[in-house]
Amino acid sequence: MKRTRRSARNDGLAAVRKIGNAALATVEAARDNAAARVEGARANAAQAVNKLERAFEARVRRAMSKLGVPTSREVRALAREVATLKASVQRLARSRARA
Numbered sequence: 001m002k003r004t005r006r007s008a009r010n011d012g013l014a015a016v017r018k019i020g021n022a023a024l025a026t027v028e029a030a031r032d033n034a035a036a037r038v039e040g041a042r043a044n045a046a047q048a049v050n051k052l053e054r055a056f057e058a059r060v061r062r063a064m065s066k067l068g069v070p071t072s073r074e075v076r077a078l079a080r081e082v083a084t085l086k087a088s089v090q091r092l093a094r095s096r097a098r099a
Helices: 002-067 072-098
Strands: none
C-alpha cells in the first residue's frame, strides 16, 4: 500500500504542478497582452497630443498674423538688415572722422 500512496501522491503533485504551470502561462499571456494594449494606448495618446499641438500652433499663427505680429523669419530678416545698416553707418562715420 505504501507504494500506491506514493504513486497517488506523486500523481497529485504532478497535477498540481501542471495546473500551476498553466496558471503561470495564462498570467504571463495576460500581462503581455495588457502591456501591448498600454503601449498602443500610449502611442495613440502621443499622436493625439501632437495633432492638438499642431492645430493650436496654426491657430496662434493665424491670430498673430491678423494682429500684424511679425513671424520669427521676418524678425531675423529685419535683424540682418539692421546689422547691415549699422555697419554702413559705422563706415560712413569713420570716413567722415578722417575727413
